Amino acid sequence: MQRIEDYSMYPDARGRFGDYGGSFVAETLIAPLAELDAAYRRLRTDTAFIAEFERDLKYYVGRPSPIYHAERLSREVGGAQILLKREDLNHTGAHKINNTIGQALVARHMGKRRIIAETGAGQHGVATATVCARFGLGCVVYMGATDIERQKINVYRMKLLGAEVVPVTSGSKTLKDALNEAMRDWVTNVADTFYIIGTVAGPHPYPQMVRDFNAVVGREARAQMLEQYGRLPDVITACVGGGSNAIGLFHAFLNDRDVRIVGAEAAGEGIATGHHAASLAAGRPGVLHGNRTYVLCDDDGQITETHSVSAGLDYPGVGPEHAFLKDSGRADYVGVTDDEALAAFHRLARSEGILAALESSHAVAQAIKLARELPHDRLVLCNLSGRGDKDVHTIAAREGISL
Amino acid sequence: MSRIDARFVELAARERTGLIPFFTAGDPSPEAVVPVMHALVEAGADLIELGVPFSDPMADGPVIQHASERALAKGVGLARIFDWVREFRLRDTATPVVLMGYMNPVEIHGAARFAADAVAAGVDGVLLVDCPVEEIAAAAPLRDAGLAQIFLAAPTTTGERLARVCAAARGFLYYVSFAGITGADRLSTGDVRERVAAIRRQASTPVAVGFGVRDAASAAAIGEFADAVVIGSALVERLAGAAHADEAAERARAFLSPIRAALDRRT
Numbered sequence: 015m016q017r018i019e020d021y022s023m024y025p026d027a028r029g030r031f032g033d034y035g036g037s038f039v040a041e042t043l044i045a046p047l048a049e050l051d052a053a054y055r056r057l058r059t060d061t062a063f064i065a066e067f068e069r070d071l072k073y074y075v076g077r078p079s080p081i082y083h084a085e086r087l088s089r090e091v092g093g094a095q096i097l098l099k100r101e102d103l104n105h106t107g108a109h110k111i112n113n114t115i116g117q118a119l120v121a122r123h124m125g126k127r128r129i130i131a132e133t134g135a136g137q138h139g140v141a142t143a144t145v146c147a148r149f150g151l152g153c154v155v156y157m158g159a160t161d162i163e164r165q166k167i168n169v170y171r172m173k174l175l176g177a178e179v180v181p182v183t184s185g186s187k188t189l190k191d192a193l194n195e196a197m198r199d200w201v202t203n204v205a206d207t208f209y210i211i212g213t214v215a216g217p218h219p220y221p222q223m224v225r226d227f228n229a230v231v232g233r234e235a236r237a238q239m240l241e242q243y244g245r246l247p248d249v250i251t252a253c254v255g256g257g258s259n260a261i262g263l264f265h266a267f268l269n270d271r272d273v274r275i276v277g278a279e280a281a282g283e284g285i286a287t288g289h290h291a292a293s294l295a296a297g298r299p300g301v302l303h304g305n306r307t308y309v310l311c312d313d314d315g316q317i318t319e320t321h322s323v324s325a326g327l328d329y330p331g332v333g334p335e336h337a338f339l340k341d342s343g344r345a346d347y348v349g350v351t352d353d354e355a356l357a358a359f360h361r362l363a364r365s366e367g368i369l370a371a372l373e374s375s376h377a378v379a380q381a382i383k384l385a386r387e388l389p390h391d392r393l394v395l396c397n398l399s400g401r402g403d404k405d406v407h408t409i410a411a412r413e414g415i416s417l
Numbered sequence: 418m419s420r421i422d423a424r425f426v427e428l429a430a431r432e433r434t435g436l437i438p439f440f441t442a443g444d445p446s447p448e449a450v451v452p453v454m455h456a457l458v459e460a461g462a463d464l465i466e467l468g469v470p471f472s473d474p475m476a477d478g479p480v481i482q483h484a485s486e487r488a489l490a491k492g493v494g495l496a497r498i499f500d501w502v503r504e505f506r507l508r509d510t511a512t513p514v515v516l517m518g519y520m521n522p523v524e525i526h527g528a529a530r531f532a533a534d535a536v537a538a539g540v541d542g543v544l545l546v547d548c549p550v551e552e553i554a555a556a557a558p559l560r561d562a563g564l565a566q567i568f569l570a571a572p573t574t575t576g577e578r579l580a581r582v583c584a585a586a587r588g589f590l591y592y593v594s595f596a597g598i599t600g601a602d603r604l605s606t607g608d609v610r611e612r613v614a615a616i617r618r619q620a621s622t623p624v625a626v627g628f629g630v631r632d633a634a635s636a637a638a639i640g641e642f643a644d645a646v647v648i649g650s651a652l653v654e655r656l657a658g659a660a661h662a663d664e665a666a667e668r669a670r671a672f673l674s675p676i677r678a679a680l681d682r683r684t
């Protein structure tokens with residue numbers, strides 16, 4: 015295993031995180047990606063752009079989000095103290111808005127008036143439709159036909175915000191197919207269209223750009239830990255779908271070698287059953303959606319269908335930086351099952367009065383497991399990436415309750 | 418000389434425009450693949466592009482997407498595709514065969530193993546849609562094994578990058594006639610003519626043009642200035658639903674013959 019001296023050096027100029035990342039896209043997209051890379055490279059160090067982004071995070075999103083000490087939960091678990099980074103309190107209810115604001119600002123600077131996006135659970139779609147409404151940009155959201163059926167409320171929410179939601183009926187009719195369709199739209203309309211990808215996947219510079227916009231989570235959390243507790247946490251954890259909330263929290267801590275990092279993937283009905291979405295824990299290196307990363311596929315390289323109770327984790331790939339962190343040993347990635355996530359959802363609701371998103375409930379379940387093994391004076395910081403209002407119907411249906 | 422290079426030398430000597438049909442391996446049926454390949458050659462194909470079905474064909478329109486889905490539903494994979502090429506080679510050792518597909522099946526198979534199997538089966542070239550020159554290292558084992566890696570150039574490929582693509586190209590350069598996905602209807606012959614002329618000045622390989630070529634008329638229009646024309650979605654559409662291998666082969670022949678005739682009338 016290669017020892018990495020400084021994790022902030024990645025990706026390199028070609029968008030590589032070690033062996034992972036890159037630009038595995040059709041020829042037509044190389045030029046617009048290069049244009050985006052050049053624009054973003056300029057903007058990411060531009061003080062006026064940074065000030066604009068930070069102003070929106072403060073006054074529109076409501077940042078900083080607090081770190082909350084879940085005292086009753088910690089006492090019940092009987093181990094380390096569990097701290098929650100409250101991304102659920104952001105406008106639109108999740109971390110996703112950090113990224114959509116950043117990318118919409120980039121789009122505006124590039125003079126692109128038409129925005130497209132893919133969405134699974136609808137959270138990224140809602141966050142994109144929100145910023146498009148605010149900036150007066152046209153918005154088309156691609157969503158798998160199966161997901162449209164599962165997430166009716168978010169579909170309606172996007173429409174209320176003025177977005178057009180286009181059902182995708184190819185392949186498995188879920189998130190990965192929505193991403194394919196958004197790419198096809200982009201290839202066709204490269205001149206005036208900006209593609210806001212919702213996670214740290216896709217070709218370079220997306221994994222870097224989406225990470226940078228979400229890295230505010232970890233930067234804030236690190237400063238808050240030092241201010242509130244006078245020290246860094248012992249362990250940090252987050253759920254990993256594509257990996258944007260996780261890398262957002264992890265990034266500021268990568269060079270703090272004493273802070274243990276654990277990502278929680280969706281183990282669905284259990285990794286052994288094959289019905290899961292644990293790309294890092296159970297997949298292998300391959301190429302999907304423009305980058306080299308861990309993917310879930312069969313021996314012939316066909317991407318397999320995934321399963322998770324949470325639509326936002328139901329993705330057969332994962333951001334390339336996580337693949338790199340796994341191989342370099344800096345982070346561990348473990349599976350959390352549907353049942354464990356649901357149990358954590360109820361436990362947090364009853365002990366702290368917080369309804370977590372089902373995605374985030376995977377992180378809570380992992381935080382509970384980690385805390386249980388540690389003494390009382392240790393600190394486990396968990397990214398509560400989103401709120402659970404959107405999942406109330408799913409949970410009721412699973413428990414046989416009709417609303 | 419490789420089979421692809423030999424074929425283009427021969428085309429140039431006969432002043433004939435190359436005709437390159439594409440169809441998805443396994444669609445309309447696994448039994449039809451080899452008969453359709455032979456039928457295409459009989460109807461005037463100079464080179465065959467065989468699509469390797471993939472679960473996530475990001476650069477393809479609905480026609481080829483659905484053909485891929487149907488082929489995958491019938492269990493088509495690399496091993497069978499290599500078998501079909503091997504079987505095709507029993508009767509045809511002259512017509513080059515290029516596999517067209519996406520990176521992940523190659524990565525999972527292992528690029529070196531993929532290359533060895535492809536060469537052993539009689540494959541001549543590989544076009545990986547999501548492997549631009551920036552990622553050429555990933556396909557090095559293919560070139561090392563003697564396969565021609567075919568690259569795409571698009572309307573958005575210009576300047577220094579176009580030079581890079583031209584330098585990397587082996588076999589032929591595939592010019593994508595418009596920014597879009599396969600099967601779309603956006604062909605503008607005038608724009609393409611100008612671009613192809615510019616590319617031909619830079620490229621040391623022949624230039625084939627594809628995307629949006631649907632019939633004899635559009636093929637003849639492109640054939641006026643391209644070294645070869647590629648025709649895919651329209652053929653895939655025509656083959657879809659053929660009840661048995663003979664019918665598929667008959668449809669392939671009926672589809673391609675008038676296109677061949679139109680190209681030849683011009684020259």
Ligand SMILES: Cc1ncc(COP(=O)(O)O)c(C=O)c1O
Nearest residue numbers: 137255256257258259326373400
């Ligand atoms: C609340 C929440 N958390 C996590 C995710 C998973 O995405 P990522 O892994 O990119 O953070 C989603 C995706 O929809 C989400 O809505």
